[in-house]
Amino acid sequence: MQATGGGRESRRYVEHVSSQHRPAGLGESQLEAVVGERAGDGVAAVDGALAEPQEYRVDLERIRFSSYFARLSDVTQVVPQSGVGPVMHNRLTHSLKVSAVARVIAAQLAGRAAQHAAFVRGAVREDDAVGETITRLGGCDTIVAQAAAHAHDLGHPPFGHLGERVLDRVAREQLGLAEGFEGNAQSFRILTKLDTLGRDFPGLNLTAATRAATLKYPWTRGAWVGVPTGTLAAPDRPRGVGIDVAGGAEKFSVYALDVVDMETALAPFDTVSEGMQTVECAVMDLADDIAYAVHDLDDFTRAGVLQQSSIAGEFRAWLDRSGALAADAEEELAAEWRTPGRSLELLWRRLHAKDAWIADRDAFRAAVRRISEEVGEHLLAAPYDGGIDSERSVSDFTRRWIDHLRTSIVVEEHPHVRSGYVRLNTQAWHEVMVLKFVHAHFVLERPELGQPQRGRAKVVEQLALGFDAWLADPDDAGRAPRRLLEWADEATAAGFEVRRDRPELLMGDTTDSGMRRQGRTRAILDYVASLSDQQAVTTYRALTSGTPGG
Numbered sequence: 001m002q003a004t005g006g007g008r009e010s011r012r013y014v015e016h017v018s019s020q021h022r023p024a025g026l027g028e029s030q031l032e033a034v035v036g037e038r039a040g041d042g043v044a045a046v047d048g049a050l051a052e053p054q055e056y057r058v059d060l061e062r063i064r065f066s067s068y069f070a071r072l073s074d075v076t077q078v079v080p081q082s083g084v085g086p087v088m089h090n091r092l093t094h095s096l097k098v099s100a101v102a103r104v105i106a107a108q109l110a111g112r113a114a115q116h117a118a119f120v121r122g123a124v125r126e127d128d129a130v131g132e133t134i135t136r137l138g139g140c141d142t143i144v145a146q147a148a149a150h151a152h153d154l155g156h157p158p159f160g161h162l163g164e165r166v167l168d169r170v171a172r173e174q175l176g177l178a179e180g181f182e183g184n185a186q187s188f189r190i191l192t193k194l195d196t197l198g199r200d201f202p203g204l205n206l207t208a209a210t211r212a213a214t215l216k217y218p219w220t221r222g223a224w225v226g227v228p229t230g231t232l233a234a235p236d237r238p239r240g241v242g243i244d245v246a247g248g249a250e251k252f253s254v255y256a257l258d259v260v261d262m263e264t265a266l267a268p269f270d271t272v273s274e275g276m277q278t279v280e281c282a283v284m285d286l287a288d289d290i291a292y293a294v295h296d297l298d299d300f301t302r303a304g305v306l307q308q309s310s311i312a313g314e315f316r317a318w319l320d321r322s323g324a325l326a327a328d329a330e331e332e333l334a335a336e337w338r339t340p341g342r343s344l345e346l347l348w349r350r351l352h353a354k355d356a357w358i359a360d361r362d363a364f365r366a367a368v369r370r371i372s373e374e375v376g377e378h379l380l381a382a383p384y385d386g387g388i389d390s391e392r393s394v395s396d397f398t399r400r401w402i403d404h405l406r407t408s409i410v411v412e413e414h415p416h417v418r419s420g421y422v423r424l425n426t427q428a429w430h431e432v433m434v435l436k437f438v439h440a441h442f443v444l445e446r447p448e449l450g451q452p453q454r455g456r457a458k459v460v461e462q463l464a465l466g467f468d469a470w471l472a473d474p475d476d477a478g479r480a481p482r483r484l485l486e487w488a489d490e491a492t493a494a495g496f497e498v499r500r501d502r503p504e505l506l507m508g509d510t511t512d513s514g515m516r517r518q519g520r521t522r523a524i525l526d527y528v529a530s531l532s533d534q535q536a537v538t539t540y541r542a543l544t545s546g547t548p549g550g
Helices: 037-041 054-064 067-074 091-121 129-136 142-151 160-173 183-194 208-213 256-266 279-302 308-326 330-335 342-354 361-379 388-406 426-444 447-471 482-501 512-529 533-545
Strands: 031-034 050-053 409-411 422-424
Touching (some): 050 054, 054 208, 067 091, 067 533, 091 388, 142 208, 142 279, 160 447, 183 512, 208 279, 279 361, 279 388, 279 422, 279 426, 308 426, 361 426, 422 426, 447 512, 482 512
Antiparallel strands (some): 031 050, 409 422
16 A cells, blocks of 8 residues: 555545635645655655645644634643643643644654655665555554644543543433444544535545544444453453443444444555554554643642652552552452552553553553652652742653653554554553553542532533423424534434444434434534533523523
C-alpha cells in the first residue's frame, strides 16, 4: 500500500465548492512539496522533499474552525475550572497539547518512513526497518495525527467523563436505547454526521485517513454482544471492550447508524488488521495518554490539590511492604484501600490481570520508585507558591517527562490484541500507568468532589429526561429546539435504513415503535452532548424551573 495513496486522501462526498478551508481548483489528490516547516521535524530531511497531501491540512482547518471544537473550552477536563482557579486545563487546551505531542511522535515515525522511501529510490544506502513497517501499514502523516488529536474529544458531553457515564446509563436504562452513549463514537458522529460545512452533505467530509485516525475502538457496542468470556477472556479482548457479554463493548468508536462511515474510512488500510487502529490513530491515542498522565499534573500541582505527604506515604508503604502486600487477599486489600500501600497493590493486580502480555512486577516497582522520587520527593517537596522557582520546577518536570515518553516508542507490525502498532516500551508503559494512578487516587477519589459531581450528574440526567418528555408531548413537541427536532427525524430515518439494510447491527427493540424511540433518544443525546458545561446548567435551569438566566 502506498502511504500517500489516493485512497487515504479520498473524501466520502465529492466537493465542488471552494471555502476558506479548500481553495477553488484543489484536486482530490493534489500534493504539496514540503521543504520548509516539516523539514524541521526531520520528515523532509531525506532527499530534501516529501509530498504532503494538502487535503490533510484542509481536514485540520475544518476541525479547528468547528463550533464543536470551540465548545471544548467550556467542557471539563478532569475537575471543573470553577473549583480551583483559571490554571486548570479544559478539553480544548488538553486537545491542543495532545495535538502537539502527537505531531512530534508522528514526525519521528514519518522521518523513518522517509528514510525507507529514500532507500527504495536508491537515494540512500541504508534501509530503515521501522520506516518499512510504517509504510506497509499505510503511512504516518503528521497533519493527520494532529487532526485526529484535535478531534478526539469532540464528543465529550458537559462535565466530561461524568456526563458521558450519566448519558449512557439514562439512555440504556430509561430511554430505550440499548446502544447507549460513548464519547468516542460521539466524536466520530460529529465529524461524519452532525457538524456541517454548509454543503448538501452531512459532516465535515474529512479524508479517509483523518476519519480512520479517530477510530480508537473500531467496532460498535453490539459487535461484542454475546461473545462469551469463556471463549475470549478479558486479557484476550481488545483494550476497551470489557467483559459485559449481554451489554456489549464498554468502549467503542461508532454507533450502528454510522457504521458505513467507519467502513469507508478504513477501506484504504487493507494491511491494518481488523479491530486495530491505524498508525496515526495509535499515535493520537498514545499522545492522549501522555498528555493526560503528565500535563494534568501541572494543574493539580499549581492548584495545591496534590499533597506531598499522602503521595509519599502511599508510594513508600508499597515499596517497603510489597512482598507482604502481595500475600494479602484481594478482598482484604479492597476493604482497606485507604491504608497506604494497598491501592498501589490493587493497581498492580488489575494491570497484571488485564495486561499480562506486558505487565511486569519489576518494571512496576521501578516505575513506582521513579515516580515516588520525582513527584513525591521533588515536584511536591515544596508547596507551589506561584513564584519563579515553583513555576520552573513544574515546567521542568513536564518537559522532562514528555521528552522521556515520546522517545520511549516501540513500533510492532504484529502487536498484541490489547496493544497497537505504536506503543510505549515496557518501562514507560508502567510509568504512565502509575502516573494515571496519581490522578485517580489522589484527585478523582477526593471526598470533597463527591457532592458537586452528584449535582452535575443530576443536571445531565434531567436534561435528557426533560427533552424526552418534551418530545413526547403531543401538544408542545413542535416548540422544542429546531435542531433537536430535525436530528430526531434524521436519526429515526437512518435507523429504519439500517434495519432494512444491516439489521444485525441493531440492538434493543427494533419494532417500528422501538425504532422511533431509538431515533428520538439518539437525537436527545446528540443535543445534550453538544452543550458546554455552562450551557448545560443554564438550559437545565430554564427547562426545570423556568429560570432563563445562568
